[in-house]
Structure formats: C-alpha cells, structure tokens
Amino acid sequence: MTYLITIAILIALLSAWIVVQKLARGYAARHPEFGPVREDGETGCGGCGNHCSGHCESSSAEH
Numbered sequence: 001m002t003y004l005i006t007i008a009i010l011i012a013l014l015s016a017w018i019v020v021q022k023l024a025r026g027y028a029a030r031h032p033e034f035g036p037v038r039e040d041g042e043t044g045c046g047g048c049g050n051h052c053s054g055h056c057e058s059s060s061a062e063h
Helices: 003-029 049-062
Strands: none
Touching: none
C-alpha cells in the first residue's frame, strides 16, 4: 500500500510541474515584453546556475 501512495504522490508532483510549465509558457506568450520563459538547462542567465554568473553580469552591462 505504501508503494501505491508513493507512486501516486510522484505522479501528482510530476503532473503539477507540467501544469506549472504550461502556465508559465502561456503567461510568457501573453506578455512578450518580459521575454521568453527560461527553462532549466538552457544556456543564458536563467538556467545555468551560479557557474555563469560572470557572464550574466557582463551581458547585462552591455544592454
């Protein structure tokens, strides 16, 4: 029984994450002035973590 509850919780969490991503993409489509949604794992300042913080600071200074 514990396994079924665990599987149900995992499926619910994954489904919730998919819904959140879909809502974020929809919001970005309705508000293009804020730019595109930054997905996990993408290059750039939104998805790369701390290892490119110098790049983010230098690129924002250029704009």
